[in-house]
Amino acid sequence: MKISTGKGTISLPVLLAIWSVSAVTSLPGLAVSPILGDLNTIFPSASDLEIQMLTSLPSLLIIPFVLLSGKLSVGRDKLRILVVGLVIFLLSGIACLFIRNITALILVSCILGIGAGMVIPLSTGLVVAYFTGEYRVRQLGYSSSINNLTLVLATALSGYLANIDWHLSFLVYTLPAVSLVLSPFLHRQRSTPEPAASDQMRNKTIDRPKLVRLMALYFFITYAALTITFYAAFLVDGYHLPKTFSGVLISLFFLAIMAPGLILDRIIGIFKGYTNVAAIAMIGAGLFCFGIFRDRGMLVVGASLAGFGYGLMQPLIYDKTAIIAPPRAATLALSFVMAVNYLAIMLCPFLIDTFTRLTALHGDRVPFLLNGMLTAGLALLAFRRRDDFTLGLDASYYKR
Template structure:
């Protein structure tokens, strides 16, 4: 079966291989979350910092290796880099369950970050290589949806496995083995794009640079805003005196599911909203946080979570698409690596920035992060409207 790319076709197997890469990009650190309590009892002499490092260390390591893999893609065969990264990733998934000491778990976590960092740029880079125009936009939307839905599924699976035995939680990383098998089915070189097709869509190409600074900052900023939901929701729910301890987990799952939906219909959404796509997306995020600030009941909070997730889920593939068209074709993977690294930098820096701001304003109230995100999101929504016709925040239809 052949899949249309905008300048030719690729096989269904190759497309599934690209999708499978998106499936594993959300996995690093997931297995640790449901077993932190068990690890405290198992490694009684370990400090809280050491245990937290098991969860955060992959993200720290991922950032430099995303940039390294993106840079290497300019000179080295992308399929080779991808296979090496997936091999490291899968190797760690095999070693993890047999790790009996904390230092070994930390070492494997670091190696997991290396492998993941080498893989992540290609979840979007290979789409930029193989697709063009509206076909690329659609596939980037699907890739974003797969990443987000995999996060929900893998989190659930890790929790189920951890309930059997804490070591089994690490088996969730074995999903990378599927991606590794598919990777061998990829072509060693992307198909040649006819000269007439290069940057021939309706989205204007601004400059042929390697550092999409505006898009990097934009992705960091919107990610920083929405991280308030998964990072602070459980504490916020306690202050509202919700008796069910699992309700925050339910809301977080709804949030990630909401992020998934827009990616599946991104071309339709752009066709409906046209140049106001990012404006409505930013407004949805702002309105979602406003519903948190009013401290409504479960219905309003559910709507708020849905709006935030849908708004972010719309902007994510659009940013990827604009990144791929804002640079030369040969540098698209590197440019996407720079932008995607912002997601992990936001995850790393969010707790520190929030703590600094709480000290400045002398508050540790659970609603402060939501108030901060509400203010930032509202300012951003207004800014997006004022800049709706610019190359970075505007959205023109790709034919």
């Protein structure tokens, strides 16, 4: 079976190898989440600082190694970097299965973060290298869907395994073994050079002003959308709903992120130049559903809308990032954009808490109403600047 790439064809095993890397990038931190509430019991002598380090330090290390991987990819063998990152990730994950003290777990989790950081930019970098034009947009959508579907399934699996034995939750970190098994297919069939007529070939270097604007946009929509994952539990508790309902909302949020990638070209065909406007408006509407309504139905609608809007914008931002860089530097440009994603994840609760302290606003609805208003403002700006490269979507995306 041959898969069209816009510049030739690739075999199905090569496509599966690319998809498997997309699945791996959603794993960091998943195994620790189900045991967070039990860490004081599992490690009775662990300090609060050590517990905080276990949850935050590996994520912090991902960011510089995402950037390092992007830098190393320029003029070097991307597949070698990928394999090194996967091996570090896999061996660290296996080691976590046998660790008995929190200091060792922190150390190994940090090494795992290093491996994950090396792999993350290549998950989209491989798509950009092997595909072009509308084929690349479609595959970036599939990559986003696979990433988020794996996130939901792996979270459920790690939670189930943690109920048997806390060590078993780290089995989800062995998924890179699949990518390693499939990686020889990438070596056998290398990516074809970008066609001379490609938008990428117009660039001699990365267009830095456009890159900065794309980074800012991605940072903001990630920060705004993740309000749901960080604050849904507090809102549900304040509404006196079952505590498990927050987990349902967060799962729906990530499933909704997955959905647009499966039909990305059809959605673009519907909204055309207003695609980003619609996506940003969906995120804002979803946040307002959380901030205004109390019933379960509207909370479900809110989680679905915010997730769908975010999932619609994510692959488009990746594709635009590829367009503004020459082929040899595309992964480097993507590494900057993907790094701000992790930066937004880390800073989201701190930014919201800082704002609430400065304004003396309190209440479980405040984070949702605040970011809903900011997102509504961005949607209005996107409507007024719908011909802009960053906030708009030109006709090349839907007149094909």
